[in-house]
Amino acid sequence: MNDDMCGTVREMIPDAVAGRLPTADFEIVDRHVADCGECRAELELAQLVFASRPRVPEGLLERVLASAGRSRPQPSHAWWGLSAAAVAALALGIGLSSNQAAVAPVDVPGFAYEVEEGDIWVSDDGLLAGAPSFDDLSDDALLQLLDELSVTTTGGSA
Amino acid sequence: MREDERWAGDPSDQELVHAGRSGDDAALGALVRRHHAAAYRVAVSLVKDDDLAQDVVQDAFMKAFKALGGFRGDSSFRTWLLTITANEARGSLRRRARRHETALEDAGTVASEDVGPARAAIAAQEAGRARVMLERLPEKQRLSVSLRIEEGLSFKEIGEVIGSSEGAARVNYFHGIRRLRELME
Numbered sequence: 099m100n101d102d103m104c105g106t107v108r109e110m111i112p113d114a115v116a117g118r119l120p121t122a123d124f125e126i127v128d129r130h131v132a133d134c135g136e137c138r139a140e141l142e143l144a145q146l147v148f149a150s151r152p153r154v155p156e157g158l159l160e161r162v163l164a165s166a167g168r169s170r171p172q173p174s175h176a177w178w179g180l181s182a183a184a185v186a187a188l189a190l191g192i193g194l195s196s197n198q199a200a201v202a203p204v205d206v207p208g209f210a211y212e213v214e215e216g217d218i219w220v221s222d223d224g225l226l227a228g229a230p231s232f233d234d235l236s237d238d239a240l241l242q243l244l245d246e247l248s249v250t251t252t253g254g255s256a
Numbered sequence: 257m258r259e260d261e262r263w264a265g266d267p268s269d270q271e272l273v274h275a276g277r278s279g280d281d282a283a284l285g286a287l288v289r290r291h292h293a294a295a296y297r298v299a300v301s302l303v304k305d306d307d308l309a310q311d312v313v314q315d316a317f318m319k320a321f322k323a324l325g326g327f328r329g330d331s332s333f334r335t336w337l338l339t340i341t342a343n344e345a346r347g348s349l350r351r352r353a354r355r356h357e358t359a360l361e362d363a364g365t366v367a368s369e370d371v372g373p374a375r376a377a378i379a380a381q382e383a384g385r386a387r388v389m390l391e392r393l394p395e396k397q398r399l400s401v402s403l404r405i406e407e408g409l410s411f412k413e414i415g416e417v418i419g420s421s422e423g424a425a426r427v428n429y430f431h432g433i434r435r436l437r438e439l440m441e
Contacts, residue, residue, distance in 0.1 A: 108430075112404045112405040112408065113408060115405065116405065116406070116408055118408050139437065140433060140437070143386065143433065143436060143437055143440065144405050144433075146382055146383045146385075146386035146440075147386050147387075147390060147401060147402075147405045147406070147436075148405050148406060149383040149386075150383035150384060150386050150387035150390075151297055151402075151406045152296065152297050152300050152301075152387075154292065154293045154296050154297075155296070155306060155310060158292060158296060158310050158313065159288065159289065159292055161310065161314060162288050162292050162313060162314050162317050163285055163288050163289075165314050165317065165318055166281075166284050166285065166288050166317055166318065166321055167281055167284075168318070169317070169318040169319075169321040169322050
């Protein structure tokens with residue numbers, strides 16, 4: 099049997115067994131497996147896999163619909179453009195308000211976010227660090243900024 | 257018109273996502289109706305436990321909807337949701353393994369070897385046997401076979417779900433099929 103044809107048919111087998119293949123392509127598969135035992139065996143196996151797919155439990159749809167109503171989309175990272183001082187205030191606020199309930203992390207794929215890789219990183223202390231940088235600020239300027247934010251420092255380097 | 261009938265036609269996922277972002281509950285409901293079965297099959301393939309799989313699906317949808325504002329649409333909503341589902345399923349297995357102070361592999365193996373009366377009856381049929389054998393494949397091969405045959409995902413989409421390249425997804429699929437044939441013989 100022609101290896102190229104086998105390769106083509108094997109690519110189409112999953113869609114053939116699930117009824118997702120256009121009629122013309124299905125006929126190609128049908129004709130080929132009539133003469134090719136290897137591809138026919140693979141087709142039969144794929145049919146078994148498709149036929150044995152788990153049935154969705156009754157009540158799951160209603161359960162998910164009910165919970166979906168409680169999970170509204172949250173706004174995207176609109177705060178990203180905040181000024182350096184505002185970001186600092188936010189970061190320090192998070193650090194100082196340990197009594198507040200933590201926001202549960204949302205485990206979603208990285209490629210889903212609008213933020214490009216490199217725009218965001220996680221600092222060693224677990225706080226989100228943003229694009230604004232304090233590297234250029236002198237110690238005095240930094241202390242003045244902290245003073246303006248009414249933050250009491252307890253020692254250690256800023 | 258009832259709210260859940262507003263999206264009764266055949267809107268694209270993209271349209272539903274757009275409406276859902278704006279707070280349209282009916283659009284979110286339509287996304288659930290369209291994708292909950294695929295999400296369940298991915299979840300149960302990974303956790304091998306019906307109750308746990310249902311929890312996983314529920315949590316995956318909740319997380320997806322909460323994060324919908326940041327969904328950029330580079331992948332399809334379905335691929336994105338199934339990726340979240342797979343991550344959630346793996347997280348559930350890790351949490352369960354920690355609770356039972358057993359290794360992750362043990363948690364999966366115990367469930368897959370748990371052949372109760374109902375399951376044994378199904379396994380008596382060829383399709384049931386294929387399912388049992390499929391569950392013995394390594395995770396990436398198992399998911400590649402399931403996602404390609406049952407859900408019709410492309411190898412590129414499968415790669416996104418299992419965390420590998422398109423080529424690796426293709427290799428996992430064909431290795432899985434070959435191994436499955438050996439197990440069935």
